[in-house]
Amino acid sequence: MTIKVGIVGYGNLGRGVELALAQNPDMQLCAVFSRRDPAGVKLLNAAVPVVPFAQVQEWKDKLDVLVLCGGSATDLPTQTPQLAQYFNVVDSFDTHAHIPAHFDAVDAAARAGKKTGMISVGWDPGLFSLNRLYAQAVLPQGKQYTFWGKGISQGHSDAIRRIPGVKDAKQYTIPVPAALDSVRGGENPALSTRQKHTRECFVVLKEGADAAEVERQIKTMPNYFSDYDTTVHFISQQELNEKHSGMPHGGFVFASAATGKEGEHKQLIEYNLKLDSNPEFTASVLVAYARAAVRLNAEGQYGCKTVFDVPPAYLSAKDGASLRKELL
Amino acid sequence: MTIKVGIVGYGNLGRGVELALAQNPDMQLCAVFSRRDPAGVKLLNAAVPVVPFAQVQEWKDKLDVLVLCGGSATDLPTQTPQLAQYFNVVDSFDTHAHIPAHFDAVDAAARAGKKTGMISVGWDPGLFSLNRLYAQAVLPQGKQYTFWGKGISQGHSDAIRRIPGVKDAKQYTIPVPAALDSVRGGENPALSTRQKHTRECFVVLKEGADAAEVERQIKTMPNYFSDYDTTVHFISQQELNEKHSGMPHGGFVFASAATGKEGEHKQLIEYNLKLDSNPEFTASVLVAYARAAVRLNAEGQYGCKTVFDVPPAYLSAKDGASLRKELL
Numbered sequence: 216m217t218i219k220v221g222i223v224g225y226g227n228l229g230r231g232v233e234l235a236l237a238q239n240p241d242m243q244l245c246a247v248f249s250r251r252d253p254a255g256v257k258l259l260n261a262a263v264p265v266v267p268f269a270q271v272q273e274w275k276d277k278l279d280v281l282v283l284c285g286g287s288a289t290d291l292p293t294q295t296p297q298l299a300q301y302f303n304v305v306d307s308f309d310t311h312a313h314i315p316a317h318f319d320a321v322d323a324a325a326r327a328g329k330k331t332g333m334i335s336v337g338w339d340p341g342l343f344s345l346n347r348l349y350a351q352a353v354l355p356q357g358k359q360y361t362f363w364g365k366g367i368s369q370g371h372s373d374a375i376r377r378i379p380g381v382k383d384a385k386q387y388t389i390p391v392p393a394a395l396d397s398v399r400g401g402e403n404p405a406l407s408t409r410q411k412h413t414r415e416c417f418v419v420l421k422e423g424a425d426a427a428e429v430e431r432q433i434k435t436m437p438n439y440f441s442d443y444d445t446t447v448h449f450i451s452q453q454e455l456n457e458k459h460s461g462m463p464h465g466g467f468v469f470a471s472a473a474t475g476k477e478g479e480h481k482q483l484i485e486y487n488l489k490l491d492s493n494p495e496f497t498a499s500v501l502v503a504y505a506r507a508a509v510r511l512n513a514e515g516q517y518g519c520k521t522v523f524d525v526p527p528a529y530l531s532a533k534d535g536a537s538l539r540k541e542l543l
Numbered sequence: 544m545t546i547k548v549g550i551v552g553y554g555n556l557g558r559g560v561e562l563a564l565a566q567n568p569d570m571q572l573c574a575v576f577s578r579r580d581p582a583g584v585k586l587l588n589a590a591v592p593v594v595p596f597a598q599v600q601e602w603k604d605k606l607d608v609l610v611l612c613g614g615s616a617t618d619l620p621t622q623t624p625q626l627a628q629y630f631n632v633v634d635s636f637d638t639h640a641h642i643p644a645h646f647d648a649v650d651a652a653a654r655a656g657k658k659t660g661m662i663s664v665g666w667d668p669g670l671f672s673l674n675r676l677y678a679q680a681v682l683p684q685g686k687q688y689t690f691w692g693k694g695i696s697q698g699h700s701d702a703i704r705r706i707p708g709v710k711d712a713k714q715y716t717i718p719v720p721a722a723l724d725s726v727r728g729g730e731n732p733a734l735s736t737r738q739k740h741t742r743e744c745f746v747v748l749k750e751g752a753d754a755a756e757v758e759r760q761i762k763t764m765p766n767y768f769s770d771y772d773t774t775v776h777f778i779s780q781q782e783l784n785e786k787h788s789g790m791p792h793g794g795f796v797f798a799s800a801a802t803g804k805e806g807e808h809k810q811l812i813e814y815n816l817k818l819d820s821n822p823e824f825t826a827s828v829l830v831a832y833a834r835a836a837v838r839l840n841a842e843g844q845y846g847c848k849t850v851f852d853v854p855p856a857y858l859s860a861k862d863g864a865s866l867r868k869e870l871l
Contacts, residue, residue, distance in 0.1 A: 234802060238684045259804060314867055340871045345855055347870045349670065352831040352858035356566045474562060474827060476587060480819035491808035499802060503680040523866050527673055528851040530680035538851050539642055542675045543668045
């Protein structure tokens with residue numbers, strides 16, 4: 216039986232979900248909901264209807280699950296609880312400090328509607344979180360490290376663009392190679408913020424802007440840049456478009472521990488991602504968990520769930536016997 | 544409430560479980576069961592009783608879970624189903640072709656006794672299987688690769704020791720660096736057995752043995768060596784003991800896929816392990832799944848389970864809210 220899916224929001228992530236669904240023959244995209252004028256939203260598959268977001272409730276008996284592709288700052292905190300009353304939903308909410316409140320809001324709404332709401336799905340939070348959990352469960356006395364990059368940070372790029380005199384900008388987060396080597400070598404280093412990542416900025420100036428002042432403002436910006444070794448390159452809009460328009464990302468999760476009577480045996484777990492397209496990969500994770508949300512709901516597992524609550528087999532279109540035969 | 548654990552079989556793996564339990568304050572080792580004379584079994588913690596295996600059933604109301612540390616060839620096929628009638632159990636059964644039959648036998652026994660039996664727990668099968676499943680669910684059109692090593696293969700070492708004229712031997716399985724590089728580079732290569740791994744053998748000869756003939760027999764041994772580039776070193780027993788008495792292992796699971804409208808974006812997932820002690824790491828995984836088996840059983844989830852069936856949160860001693868706060 217095909218799983219009927221709706222997408223809410225059609226930006227880079229929503230488009231990634233459309234692409235990912237096309238790689239999963241057991242799932243079908245039935246509608247895209249948008250707050251924009253539907254005439255202006257061009258899907259890859261023109262046969263799928265684009266529906267005004269205001270009409271989403273009319274689809275509540277026509278869809279098995281909604282994949283929510285809005286942003287964590289303003290869209291998801293209201294959309295996910297609102298929609299979880301009527302639909303099984305999956306979102307990629309990634310504002311870490313607000314996850315407990317988001318969980319509670321989605322849990323109450325989903326329980327009231329006997330629906331299943333999966334939150335904070337993607338790679339971090341998501342697959343990276345899973346790797347931190349598995350590693351900590353297996354090596355409870357170990358030390359864990361997460362590195363991000365090399366990749367484009369949307370939030371840091373936006374922060375640069377808000378500086379007066381800046382026309383456009385992209386920011387790469389880059390793990391420090393010496394820090395990676397030290398962790399891989401089992402040295403269990405204590406690493407400061409500065410020792411873990413560097414930041415590299417490609418900036419297009421407006422005409423007449425003061426380059427030195429822009430660079431100073433970037434490098435001294437609290438939280439975003441002041442705790443990091445930051446490099447600033449001024450380039451043309453053409454070069455930015457040609458060389459920095461992709462959305463690559465990735466990163467590393469390490470767990471390092473000692474076992475044995477005297478702690479004489481080092482054990483190292485490494486998980487890493489190298490992604491040419493961050494939104495398309497995140498979308499692929501969302502789609503796998505959309506399948507799981509439908510299954511959990513069919514079993515009566517209502518309320519809010521995260522990746523920690525989902526038996527891995529629920530993510531796959533294959534049955535248990537096939538999974539044991541092919542992958543165990 | 545402390546989880547009361549018994550260990551069946553006290554070799555390298557059983558000893559590893561004793562060590563791992565000491566790193567998990569919510570669990571307590573209550574007894575070790577052995578077919579050997581208990582007087583000859585020396586635990587790290589002498590306060591824990593060593594009990595003849597024949598008396599294991601008398602402990603059925605005193606333990607929450609048994610960790611079975613016998614071998615897959617002869618011990619586990621009978622022990623796991625036998626004990627799963629009376630106890631929650633976890634084993635590391637790793638004879639891949641026989642997993643379906645083992646699953647069925649354990650499932651029937653555990654259901655009859657309202658117990659939970661976790662099979663094929665460790666790193667392969669185990670954590671590697673999980674990574675294959677997660678990667679395939681997220682990137683269903685991708686290609687997957689598993690490499691093992693560098694590490695000691697017990698089965699291959701044993702095979703060499705059975706050759707006439709061989710006194711002792713250790714065999715290392717080694718991934719081919721060029722193959723790893725090609726997969727990491729997203730080239731999606733088709734790799735033959737020979738292109739994926741090499742085998743390096745350290746052999747101690749009996750006095751008067753014919754080195755050339757031993758080397759020929761190793762290199763032409765079907766299944767074990769004939770499909771691989773194999774190197775044979777003859778060394779003294781002293782050198783073998785000094786340099787090759789550890790039990791290191793590890794390996795890599797890769798998933799490589801293309802996403803995007805034209806498949807223009809490469810996405811690469813890598814999971815790798817570098818283990819100084821294979822049995823101690825496997826034991827650490829067994830202990831985390833012993834905790835999960837007890838929880839599944841308390842919920843009424845009877846029968847045989849694998850790593851694919853266990854929600855990750857069940858592996859941790861922490862509650863859901865703590866996990867979401869600390870690891871999500």
